[in-house]
Amino acid sequence: MSALVKFVDMHKSFGDLEILKGVTFSVERGEVVAIIGQSGSGKSTALRCMDRLETIQGGELWVCGHALHRDDVDLKALRRDVGIVFQSYNLFPHLTAEQNVALAPRLVASKSHAEASDIAQAVLSKVGLAEKRAAYPEQLSGGQQQRVAIARSLAMQPKLMLFDEVTSALDPKLTGEVLRVMERLAADGMTMILVTHEMQFARNVADRVVYMRDGRIHEMGGPEILIKPQTPELADFITHEQ
Amino acid sequence: MQPQFLLSLLDGVLGTIVLSVLTFICGGLAGFVVALARISPLRSVSFAAIAYIQVFQGIPLLVQMGLAYFGPILLGFESVPPLAAAALAMSVFASAYLGQIWYGCLISVAKPQWEAAECLGLTRWQRMTRVVLPQAMRIATPPTVGFLVIIVKNTSVSSLVVGYQELTYNAKVINNATFEPFLYFGLAGIFYFLICYPLSVQSRALERKFNVGTR
Numbered sequence: 001m002s003a004l005v006k007f008v009d010m011h012k013s014f015g016d017l018e019i020l021k022g023v024t025f026s027v028e029r030g031e032v033v034a035i036i037g038q039s040g041s042g043k044s045t046a047l048r049c050m051d052r053l054e055t056i057q058g059g060e061l062w063v064c065g066h067a068l069h070r071d072d073v074d075l076k077a078l079r080r081d082v083g084i085v086f087q088s089y090n091l092f093p094h095l096t097a098e099q100n101v102a103l104a105p106r107l108v109a110s111k112s113h114a115e116a117s118d119i120a121q122a123v124l125s126k127v128g129l130a131e132k133r134a135a136y137p138e139q140l141s142g143g144q145q146q147r148v149a150i151a152r153s154l155a156m157q158p159k160l161m162l163f164d165e166v167t168s169a170l171d172p173k174l175t176g177e178v179l180r181v182m183e184r185l186a187a188d189g190m191t192m193i194l195v196t197h198e199m200q201f202a203r204n205v206a207d208r209v210v211y212m213r214d215g216r217i218h219e220m221g222g223p224e225i226l227i228k229p230q231t232p233e234l235a236d237f238i239t240h241e242q
Numbered sequence: 243m244q245p246q247f248l249l250s251l252l253d254g255v256l257g258t259i260v261l262s263v264l265t266f267i268c269g270g271l272a273g274f275v276v277a278l279a280r281i282s283p284l285r286s287v288s289f290a291a292i293a294y295i296q297v298f299q300g301i302p303l304l305v306q307m308g309l310a311y312f313g314p315i316l317l318g319f320e321s322v323p324p325l326a327a328a329a330l331a332m333s334v335f336a337s338a339y340l341g342q343i344w345y346g347c348l349i350s351v352a353k354p355q356w357e358a359a360e361c362l363g364l365t366r367w368q369r370m371t372r373v374v375l376p377q378a379m380r381i382a383t384p385p386t387v388g389f390l391v392i393i394v395k396n397t398s399v400s401s402l403v404v405g406y407q408e409l410t411y412n413a414k415v416i417n418n419a420t421f422e423p424f425l426y427f428g429l430a431g432i433f434y435f436l437i438c439y440p441l442s443v444q445s446r447a448l449e450r451k452f453n454v455g456t457r
Contacts, residue, residue, distance in 0.1 A: 053357060053360075053361070079360070079362065080363055084361045086354060086357075088354055090354045090355060091358075092358070092373055092377075094376045094377055094380070104362035104363060104364065107368050108362065108363040152362070153361075153362075156362065
């Protein structure tokens with residue numbers, strides 16, 4: 001089986017500042033990969049590169065068969081294959097939960113009003129918010145907003161879901177409800193890559209953990225590396241995260 | 243006070259309102275184009291918008307009005323109707339300010355909103371019309387209504403240059419005949435206030451309603 005995501009000696013810089021200094025790894029279909037590391041280690045940048053929110057300067061990056069290192073990449077097709085959820089939810093404040101979710105099916109997938117509404121209902125129930133479909137984002141808690149944001153991405157039936165520190169703005173209780181939704185997604189076989197500070201969650205749900213440090217992959221392995229790290233840096237990082 | 247003077251002042255009120263409405267429609271449309279050009283990713287387009295804003299904010303309205311009225315005549319055209327010249331100068335003036343105000347509203351819609359829409363696969367046009375504009379319009383409403391007040395008051399400049407018969411012009415003509423400046427300019431002031439005050443109240447009410455700072 002070919003990899004859904006493949007980094008080959010990938011480099012990314014902002015001006016003179018090199019953020020990613022040669023990253024190589026791949027993610028198979030159905031895998032859940034957690035990327036951990038200090039702030040500034042390049043983990044969020046790596047995630048943003050996978051949805052072409054950042055362009056890369058060297059090496060190769062393949063996502064769902066799209067060659068993101070080339071200029072002729074079909075962005076529209078890429079965005080249909082990839083869903084991304086952000087730390088700050090980024091729901092559209094002038095639209096209800098259902099309208100937020102139905103927007104892309106209607107505009108991008110050209111579904112009818114009724115079809116898009118059905119899709120929205122289905123994915124909102126999946127994240128446990130069917131009864132909140134008429135609510136505006138400001139009427140929802142942070143955890144609920146983040147679940148709507150997940151539903152909004154799921155509505156386009158992506159092949160790959162990216163999560164960028166999606167629980168960092170939430171208190172522990174709300175974090176729990178978002179993580180449970182993500183756990184269910186993982187159990188359903190969704191391919192997921194998440195940048196996270198939730199070590200517990202990474203240990204329980206991730207098939208693989210990637211520890212990034214200073215723009216490179218410092219250590220990578222099964223979730224057991226969070227218990228028995230091979231490098232002193234990861235050991236040190238885990239101690240400080242808990 | 244003779245009743246025909248009051249009628250003349252009311253006639254002037256009508257002239258002021260006509261010029262204000264024309265200015266707001268034409269200046270608003272042009273201002274919208276300026277605001278869109280200002281956020282264009284094409285540098286030449288956004289630079290042209292910046293230049294337009296700077297030039298027309300930097301030239302006094304009085305001078306713009308003179309250019310609009312006498313310019314065509316100097317270039318050999320027939321004389322321009324006063325209303326057309328006044329509306330042109332006012333619209334250019336308003337579009338430079340409205341363009342800048344609305345540009346600020348457009349960029350105040352947070353960048354992550356653009357990104358989120360982009361990641362859902364929306365085209366640039368869809369992102370603009372479905373995500374950014376609806377939010378920018380909420381932010382823009384109070385300052386836009388506030389700018390209406392400035393437009394109404396600035397229509398009085400046209401009396402000085404092009405001789406368009408609006409409120410100040412008529413008050414001046416009546417005063418020339420009666421030599422009662424306090425009475426007639428005072429009445430004109432009251433009429434201006436009666437037009438502008440409801441707009442100011444409306445602007446404050448909208449500010450409270452949208453209360454955009456807390457969203």
